Structure formats: structure tokens, C-alpha cells
């Protein structure tokens with residue numbers, strides 16, 4: 001890089017970026033645990049809360065500040081626990097409330113905060129409320145807790161409107177007496193009626209139940225879907241699109257959802273002011289998303305624009321600038337994420353011929369990602385993410401560089417999206433495969449019996465934790481070093497100033513650290529007078545030049 005091109009920090013078009021992080025979550029690195037795939041304590045092949053407790057030291061040593069657990073509540077598991085039958089208890093496959101309390105206490109004693117998942121848009125069809133609603137019949141107060149409607153057509157044989165389920169197929173199911181109920185997701189996930197005060201009161205009670213136990217916050221599932229437009233009109237798009245497609249239509253991002261979160265904010269405030277809510281809201285454009293993090297609502301909202309943009313310098317620059325500016329306009333910090341349990345792991349997405357593509361799962365018949373290239377880009381993208389001001393989320397296994405499982409046989413798939421789309425959508429099982437802990441044990445040490453609810457690909461052996469701990473260039477040690485340096489340098493609470501952004505290169509400073517990412521095909525000269533604090537790969541900097549698909553922090 002020639003010195004004249006990097007000298008003066010350019011100010012972003014929106015002015016210098018400055019946000020204050022006075023609360024723990026403002027700059028926290030938060031690790032997502034998908035409980036059924038993290039670690040199995042009891043040997044049934046499904047991860048559980050005992051397994052989480054047993055591996056808290058691993059997480060502490062990784063250097064994260066908090067964990068978020070996907071649902072472990074009582075559930076028939078029609079959607080891997082996002083179909084809750086009892087919000088105040090633990091499903092036996094994950095353990096007991098006592099296991100939860102032990103896990104929470106152990107996490108807290110290590111200085112790790114704990115966020116749990118809250119699933120308010122829908123219950124399971126096995127929830128007591130829904131069972132009672134079916135029994136009580138049309139016009140009953142029980143049915144008013146959900147969205148039951150008469151059908152259209154001469155005999156009500158057509159669904160009440162044209163909405164489609166996010167998982168494919170119609171968003172309505174007809175019950176025996178002829179009424180229909182709405183489910184934006186699976187048939188087994190009836191949507192609640194959030195205009196009913198009883199629903200509001202019930203969920204405030206559920207929040208208190210977990211706050212009383214000591215949780216530090218909630219990740220709010222489908223936070224943009226709770227209120228539907230009055231009258232449930234037909235949607236122009238027909239489909240209830242989600243996950244990367246934007247969310248427009250009468251079922252998404254209605255103004256009324258914000259009243260709910262103002263109420264929740266007030267509930268959390270009763271607990272001393274450091275509990276938090278993070279929105280899973282697939283909302284665009286970004287200024288709509290920032291409405292969820294206004295001062296009296298939630299504390300964080302996942303930045304899915306950043307996640308979905310792919311290995312794309314210009315797109316990432318845009319996503320970073322707009323998130324910083326829009327969140328700053330409401331006084332909020334920013335929240336970055338690259339992978340979670342609903343999307344193809346970024347190490348695999350970035351290894352596709354088009355690294356900006358957004359497949360809904362990858363099967364053996366699809367283009368297979370290049371593992372090495374994908375991992376290089378993933379490590380570079382993670383280094384970029386950890387250099388940004390705000391909070392960053394890690395999805396379990398990304399610190400090991402795990403790829404998506406792209407050759408799972410169809411007959412063992414579990415994701416309802418695969419079945420509801422007749423296999424058109426491969427679904428999300430490939431990112432949910434159990435973690436490898438020890439290369440030479442059955443199920444790579446996931447379970448003491450060697451059982452595993454989904455089979456692991458053989459490459460997980462090389463990537464097992466025991467193969468990476470203490471190995472200087474491993475992805476695990478790279479993550480540890482990056483998180484330690486991020487903390488030492490205060491990057492999460494810093495500001496950024498752009499130096500260069502082209503289609504091939506991003507270069508900015510944060511708190512005296514220069515961050516350079518090479519998206520191009522050629523090596524790029526680095527500035528003189530600074531040396532590498534950490535690089536995304538051992539070979540990232542050669543002869544003073546940053547190699548393609550690599551990133552570096554300099555100071």
C-alpha cells in the first residue's frame with residue numbers, strides 16, 4: 001500500500017463514528033450454544049445442559065463474555081425446540097431446572113453472562129393453551145389467544161388469506177370444526193395473538209421467571225413478527241419471506257411490536273439495569289432495524305445485513321456504515337454476526353464460486369464449497385468483525401473453523417423446512433452438526449457413548465478441539481488471540497475511521513489499530529512503520545504485503 005493512499009484517516013460520510021459502551025453488552029463477545037449440538041453429558045446423542053456446564057472453562061479460555069443458549073424448554077422438538085410447550089421448564093432431553101441453575105451458577109462464577117432464547121411469536125401445538133383452544137371451539141376466549149379465523153370460499157374451505165409459511169406451504173391449518181389457525185412457521189407452531197392482554201401478561205411473567213433465576217438477557221425469536229396488520233389482509237408477495245430476502249408484508253415489522261418491547265424493557269429495568277434483549281428481526285432497510293434498539297426498547301438487534309452480504313468489500317463497507325450511523329441515531333451500539341444455527345456456516349458460504357451467494361442449505365447434489373478458501377475468507381471476515389465497535393456473536397464451532405456438513409443424507413434430515421418444501425430447500429441441519437471435542441473418541445468426543453443425533457463429517461476429526469488447543473496457527477488459537485487483542489485494545493468500545501475502501505480492499509483504524517482486509521486477487525502493500533498484531537493466517541503478510549483473502553491488524 002503506498003503511503004500517500006493511507007495517510008489521512010477519512011471520516012465516514014456520516015461523520016466520525018462514536019458510540020459509548022457503558023453496559024456489559026455494548027462491546028461483549030457472545031457465544032451461541034445450540035444445546036443439542038454442543039456437548040452431550042448423558043450419552044443419549046443429544047447435547048444437554050450438563051454438557052454445557054462441563055465445557056464452560058473452554059468458553060472462558062476462548063475469551064468470550066457471555067453465552068446465548070438456543071431453546072432448551074419443554075418441546076416436542078418439531079422445530080428443534082423453537083416450538084415451546086412449557087416456557088418455565090427444561091425439556092428432559094436437555095436436563096432439569098436444577099441442571100439449568102447449576103449451569104447458570106457455574107457460568108456466573110467464571111464471569112460469563114447467560115442469555116436465553118425467548119420464543120414469543122408462537123407456541124408449540126402441544127402447549128396447554130393451544131390444546132385448550134382446540135377443545136374450547138370457535139368463539140371461545142381460549143381461541144382468542146391464537147389467530148383462529150373462518151376460511152374463505154363457500155364453505156370456508158379456503159384459507160383466510162394467501163400467506164405462506166416461512167418453512168414452505170400455506171401459513172394456515174384447518175382444525176376439525178372448520179376454523180383455521182395461523183402459523184408463520186410449521187403447523188406445529190401456532191402464532192399467538194399479541195393483541196390479547198393475556199398473552200402480554202403471560203410473557204412478562206415468563207421473563208420474570210427466568211430473570212428471577214438470574215439470567216442476564218433474552219434473545220427474542222422472530223422479534224419482528226408478533227403483531228400482524230389489522231384484518232390480516234392478503235400479502236402482495238404471498239409468501240412470508242424471511243432470512244435474507246427482506247421482510248415486507250402485513251405479517252412483519254408492524255409498528256405495534258415496539259409497544260411490546262417497551263413493556264419488556266420496563267420488566268428488565270426492575271432487575272437492576274444490566275439485563276438485555278437482543279432482537280432476531282429480519283428487517284430492512286437498516287433504519288427500520290434501529291427502531292428495535294431505541295433507548296426504551298431492546299439493547300441489541302442482530303445485523304443480518306452484515307451477515308448476508310457475503311465476501312464483498314463494498315457491501316460490507318455499506319453495511320458497516322449504515323449500521324453504525326442508524327444505531328448511533330438512536331443512541332445504540334451495534335451487533336455483528338456472521339453465522340448462526342439458521343444459515344450455512346460462513347466458512348462454507350465464502351468457499352462457493354460466488355462468495356456472496358446465500359443458499360438455504362447445501363446438499364451433496366449442490367456445488368461443494370472449497371474448504372480451504374472458505375476458511376481463509378472466514379477467518380479474515382471474523383477478524384474484520386472483531387475489529388468493529390460494538391458486540392460480536394460467535395456461533396458454536398466457528399472458532400474451530402468447522403464447515404457446513406454438505407453431504408447429509410436426506411432421510412435423516414430434521415429441519416421442517418426440508419419437508420415442507422418437499423426437499424426444495426435443503427434446510428439448516430448442515431450447520432447444526434454436533435461439535436468435535438476429541439479426534440480419537442467416538443463421535444469425536446461429543447457424547448460419552450459415541451452417539452450423535454446427526455452424523456459428523458470426517459473432516460471434523462482434524463478440526464476437533466484437542467487437535468487445535470496449543471497449536472499456534474489453528475483456528476481456535478487464532479480466535480483466542482483475536483479476542484484477547486480485541487479486549488486489550490478496547491476495539492469493541494472504539495470508533496472507526498476509514499482509510500481506504502475499494503472493491504478489493506477495506507482499511508480502517510479503530511483505537512490506534514489499523515485493520516486491513518484483502519478481498520482481491522493480488523497482494524497489497526501494507527503501510528510502513530507498523531507491525532502485525534495478529535493476522536488471519538500465518539502466511540497473511542509476506543514481504544510487507546497482505547495476501548489475498550487475508551486480514552491483518554497493525555499497530
Ligand code: NOJ
Pocket residue numbers: 079082083119185221222280341342
Ligand atoms: C428463528 C429461529 O432462529 C429458527 O431456528 C426458528 O426455526 C424460527 N425462528 C421459528 O421459531
